[in-house]
Amino acid sequence: MKTHYGIYGGQYVAETLMTPLHELEKAYADAKRDPAFKAEMDDILVHYVGRESPLTYARRLSEHLGGARIVLKREDLNHTGAHKVNNTVGQALLARRMGKTRLIAETGAGMHGVATATVAALFGMECEVFMGAIDVARQSPNVARMKMLGAKVHAVSEGSATLKDAMNEAIRDWTANCDDTFYVIGTVAGPAPYPEMVRDFQSVIGKEARRQCLKAYGKLPDQAIACVGGGSNAMGLFAGFLEDPSVTLVGVEAGGKGLATGEHAASICGGRVGVLHGSKTYLLQTPSGQIIDTYSVSAGLDYPGVGPEHAYLADTGRATYTTINDDEAIAAFDALCRFEGIIPALESSHAVAEAIKRAPTLPKEAILLVNLSGRGDKDMENVERWKSGRVGR
Amino acid sequence: MNRIQKTFARCKAEGKAAYVAYLTMGAPTLEKSFAAAETLLGEGVDILELGVPFSDPVADGAVIRAAANRALANGVTLADVLAGVSGLRARHPDTPVVIFTYYNILYSYGLKRFADEAAQRGVDAVLVVDLPLEERGELLDVLRPAGLTLVPLVAPTTGPARVRAIAEGLEDSFLYAVTVKGTTGQRASLPPELASRLTEIKRLVNLPVVAGFGIRTPEEGAAVASHCDGFVIGSALVERFMKDA
Numbered sequence: 212m213k214t215h216y217g218i219y220g221g222q223y224v225a226e227t228l229m230t231p232l233h234e235l236e237k238a239y240a241d242a243k244r245d246p247a248f249k250a251e252m253d254d255i256l257v258h259y260v261g262r263e264s265p266l267t268y269a270r271r272l273s274e275h276l277g278g279a280r281i282v283l284k285r286e287d288l289n290h291t292g293a294h295k296v297n298n299t300v301g302q303a304l305l306a307r308r309m310g311k312t313r314l315i316a317e318t319g320a321g322m323h324g325v326a327t328a329t330v331a332a333l334f335g336m337e338c339e340v341f342m343g344a345i346d347v348a349r350q351s352p353n354v355a356r357m358k359m360l361g362a363k364v365h366a367v368s369e370g371s372a373t374l375k376d377a378m379n380e381a382i383r384d385w386t387a388n389c390d391d392t393f394y395v396i397g398t399v400a401g402p403a404p405y406p407e408m409v410r411d412f413q414s415v416i417g418k419e420a421r422r423q424c425l426k427a428y429g430k431l432p433d434q435a436i437a438c439v440g441g442g443s444n445a446m447g448l449f450a451g452f453l454e455d456p457s458v459t460l461v462g463v464e465a466g467g468k469g470l471a472t473g474e475h476a477a478s479i480c481g482g483r484v485g486v487l488h489g490s491k492t493y494l495l496q497t498p499s500g501q502i503i504d505t506y507s508v509s510a511g512l513d514y515p516g517v518g519p520e521h522a523y524l525a526d527t528g529r530a531t532y533t534t535i536n537d538d539e540a541i542a543a544f545d546a547l548c549r550f551e552g553i554i555p556a557l558e559s560s561h562a563v564a565e566a567i568k569r570a571p572t573l574p575k576e577a578i579l580l581v582n583l584s585g586r587g588d589k590d591m592e593n594v595e596r597w598k599s600g601r602v603g604r
Numbered sequence: 605m606n607r608i609q610k611t612f613a614r615c616k617a618e619g620k621a622a623y624v625a626y627l628t629m630g631a632p633t634l635e636k637s638f639a640a641a642e643t644l645l646g647e648g649v650d651i652l653e654l655g656v657p658f659s660d661p662v663a664d665g666a667v668i669r670a671a672a673n674r675a676l677a678n679g680v681t682l683a684d685v686l687a688g689v690s691g692l693r694a695r696h697p698d699t700p701v702v703i704f705t706y707y708n709i710l711y712s713y714g715l716k717r718f719a720d721e722a723a724q725r726g727v728d729a730v731l732v733v734d735l736p737l738e739e740r741g742e743l744l745d746v747l748r749p750a751g752l753t754l755v756p757l758v759a760p761t762t763g764p765a766r767v768r769a770i771a772e773g774l775e776d777s778f779l780y781a782v783t784v785k786g787t788t789g790q791r792a793s794l795p796p797e798l799a800s801r802l803t804e805i806k807r808l809v810n811l812p813v814v815a816g817f818g819i820r821t822p823e824e825g826a827a828v829a830s831h832c833d834g835f836v837i838g839s840a841l842v843e844r845f846m847k848d849a
Contacts, residue, residue, distance in 0.1 A: 214738075223707055223734045225663045226770075227759035227785050369669065375660065382662045387786030389761065486708045486734070487660060499681040500712025501659040 212236050214403035217526060219519035222402040223486045224382070231389040236404045238309045243411075248304065255300050256415065259333070260290045262297075264416075266423040267583075272550040278570040279577035281563075282432065284420045286444065286584045287555065293585030294416060294444045295326035299395055301412035303330035306393035313337040313388070316395045317381040319346055319374035319440065320511030320558065321353025322585055323397030328362035338362040341380040343373035346510045352589050371504035374440075374514045378488050398441025399518030402489030406518050410446040417451020420580060432580035434459040434569065438561040439532065440476065440512035442521045444584035449530060459531065462521060463565045465507035466534030476505035478517040479525045479532040487515070492522045508537040508597055509557035511585075535561040541597055543567055544587065556585035557593065606776055607700045607728050608753070611650050612812040612833055621826050622778075622834030624814050626653040626704060628671035628842050629688070630680025637675075638688050640845040645696060648822070651778075653731065653836070654689070656682050656705035663706075663733040665789025667839040671846055682713050686725050693726030700728045702755055707735045707743075715743055719750035729777055731755035737770050744773075753777040760785050760801065764808055771809035778812040781805050781832065783819070789839045791818040794828065802831035 215221055222232060242248040256262040265288065269281040286294035299316075306314060314331045316338070318324030324340040331338030340357055344366040347354050357364050370376040378401075385394040399406045399413075417435075424432050435452050437445035439462040452458040467475035475481060478493045485494040487502060495503040495515040507513045524530035535543075540557060543564035547555050555563060559582070566579045573579070587594075605613065615622045625644045629637045641652055657672035657680060664672065682705070689701055703722060710718050710732065722730070729752060735743060740754060747754060756770045757780045771779055781802060783794055795801075798815070806813050816836030819825045825835030 221739050222736060223739055224736065225733055225759070225782075226736050226757045227761050227782060229736050229738075230759075230761040230763065230766075369673075370659065379660050379662045383787050386663070389785060484711075486706075486711055488662075489734075491711075494708070496708070496712060498712075499683075500709045501676060502708075 212240060212404050213407050216520045216523035219491050219522040220403055220406055221491050222489060223491065224402050224489045225386060227386050228389065232402055234309065238305055239404055239408050242305055242308060248308070252301055252304055256297065260296050260300065261288065262415065263419045264288050266420060266427060269551050272546060273570060275550060276567060276570040278575065279433070279573035279579045280575065281566050281570055281579050281581060282424065283581050283583040284416060284448065286416060286582060287553070287559070287586035291322070291326045291329050292588065293322040293326065293556065294413060294447060295323040295397060296329065297415055297447070298397065298409050298412040298443065299323070299326040299330045302393065302395045303334050303336070306336065307334055309393065311391055311393035313392045314395050315339050315341070315381050315384050315392055316397060317341050317374065317377040318397060319343070319377070319513055320509065320556070321346065321350040321357065321589060322511060324362070324364070325353050325356045325360070327395045328357045328360035331362060332360050339365065339384070341365045341367055341377040341384070343371070343377050344368040345372040346374065349593055350510050350589055373505070373510070375502060382488065398443040399446045399520060400441045400488055400490055400492070400516055406490065406520055409443050410450055410520060413443050413447025414450035416444065416447035416582060417449060420448065421451040424578065424580060428578055430578070431455055431458050432578040433573070434461055435580045436461040436463065436562045436565050437582040438463045438512060438558050438584065439517060439521060440465065440514045440558065441516070442518035444582050446518055446520060448582045449524070453529065460524070460529065461565060462530055462532040463561045464532060464534045465509055465512035465561060466536040467506040469536055470534055474506040475534065476507040476513050476515065477534045478515060479521065480534050490516070490519045492516050492519045508540065508593065509561065511556065511558040512561065533565060535564040537597070539564040541594060544594060553583070554587040555583055556587045557590045559584045607698060608778055609776060610698065611700050612778065615650060615834065621829030622650045622812070622814060623648060623822055623825065624651040624653060624816070624834055624836040625649040625841055626655055626836060626838035627845065628655040628657060628668055628675055629685045630657055630675025630678050631671035631842070632674055632846055633678060634680050634684055634688065636845065638692065641692060644841065645699060651700045651702065653702045653704040654685055656685050656703060656709050658706040658709050661706065663787055665787040665839060667843050668788050671842045682709055682718070686721055686727070689725040689727055701726060702729045702731050703727050704731045707732050710743065716746045719746040719752060723750040723752055727752060729753045729755050731780065733757070755780055757782055758805060767805055767808045771811055775811050778814055778834070779805070779809055780836065781813050781815050783815050783817045788817055790820050794818055798828065799831045806832055
């Protein structure tokens with residue numbers, strides 16, 4: 212089991228959680244070797260999630276930009292509307308295998324909360340979701356969905372009342388209830404083995420996209436682009452291309468109001484190394500080591516850390532990380548709506564925006580593979596509010 | 605013998621359990637938290653744990669979180685707490701002082717810089733709640749040359765072999781046995797198996813064992829500590845001094 216990525220990752224948790232983490236490592240290692248586990252997972256991914264997800268050529272947008280072809284990996288078409296369910300199916304199967312009856316989760320935009328509530332219903336498990344109070348307000352459709360699915364939603368009003376605080380509260384709950392509770396982490400962060408496990412469950416995105424791209428275009432993409440909050444959809448996409456040096460990997464962090472303003476959520480581009488939520492990684496923090504309140508129009512990217520493997524890929528240069536500001540993300544959101552008839556999540560709009568920037572500088576033969584990690588139904592109200600000048604916070 | 609070892613030897617000779625007190629420094633103010641430490645030493649506290657606040661205290665319950673928020677609002681930093689230790693050390697040359705915090709606070713400060721300054725101010729040991737056995741080498745590498753030790757923790761979930769591994773190499777310190785699964789704070793009752801659990805831990809290790817989490821009064825602590833060497837009171841003290849504010 213991989214616990215560190217260079218100096219990053221690790222297991223920085225209270226001693227109470229070390230034994231549960233070791234049990235999880237063992238259960239996951241066993242499951243990985245068990246063909247029945249993989250078979251059941253694959254069956255659910257096909258017949259319940261609706262995989263594989265299509266690869267869509269964004270023809271009108273690409274032609275409008277007049278450069279590289281932009282190709283979208285349609286994770287927005289999965290059941291529940293985002294890539295998150297790939298991971299929650301895997302973790303719920305593992306929870307059942309370990310005899311746990313209660314699932315807990317943290318959520319930012321609410322997509323991971325919905326995906327966890329969904330699999331809890333599917334497997335007949337209890338589910339409680341922790342969500343920052345600010346996110347509860349700005350992502351209310353997802354709160355309603357979780358409740359509809361039978362989950363209990365806890366609004367966390369401490370700290371910045373966003374994703375990091377939800378994760379703090381989920382860790383506290385897990386510490387108190389680790390006997391019967393499985394903590395379903397939604398991103399490639401947290402203590403080992405979560406970063407590796409979540410990446411493995413999400414790697415279906417990159418594997419499929421690689422195969423689909425070769426089949427449709429006879430070549431690999433020139434660049435693979437994904438948004439990065441904690442980084443699960445990006446790690447899932449990158450996992451398919453890490454061994455293909457010709458493919459440029461691009462992670463897009465939330466630039467918020469601009470890196471220079473300090474109001475952003477770009478941990479790699481604007482942070483320094485520290486320890487939070489079980490991992491050593493890049494963090495947004497004060498000089499004295501207090502975690503800073505992040506800002507992004509997109510709740511799902513509003514996190515002060517990043518998965519440790521991304522920190523490692525950034526240092527080694529295998530992947531490049533950049534930022535897209537709120538206004539650029541909103542413009543990309545509009546562009547995809549109008550040119551392609553696809554309403555993207557605000558998170559994914561950051562990746563689309565980066566592709567829109569890059570496409571005109573590249574020849575027509577070039578392929579920009581963009582992970583469209585989720586759909587934007589949850590964001591309608593936010594986008595309207597942003598446009599009318601009443602920004603989310 | 606270091607101050608920690610001398611303190612436990614003295615308590616043993618006096619036939620009493622060591623009373624370890626935790627305070628969140630900077631709450632309600634930095635001055636008042638150091639004044640509270642003096643008050644507690646006057647009430648018979650044997651060892652001080654000085655909490656340095658962190659923005660994301662995942663191991664703490666509501667009382668200590670509220671105090672940490674107050675301390676952070678006051679802008680209190682690790683440097684402030686270390687500076688205050690000098691005065692404490694001058695007035696109480698024999699009292700062990702433990703810096704109690706989360707790893708990012710130390711990592712951000714610079715581990716070596718922290719170890720050197722802490723030693724110079726008169727700190728004896730460090731307790732880092734989110735630094736388990738697997739990750740502690742990096743910190744020990746700088747603490748040892750500075751003459752400091754680490755206070756390790758064991759939890760109700762920690763198996764016997766792991767208890768031994770955790771205690772190994774830290775015989776000049778004391779072991780903090782967490783009494784319950786969950787965060788810091790007061791509870792209606794402690795688990796019935798606590799006595800046998802503490803007895804088991806005592807048998808496994810070769811250093812003093814103190815019980816902490818959920819203990820409200822020195823009387824309650826002394827009862828728990830009849831199966832080990834000492835007890836910790838945290839949230840109840842933090843609450844008391846926040847109320848006095």
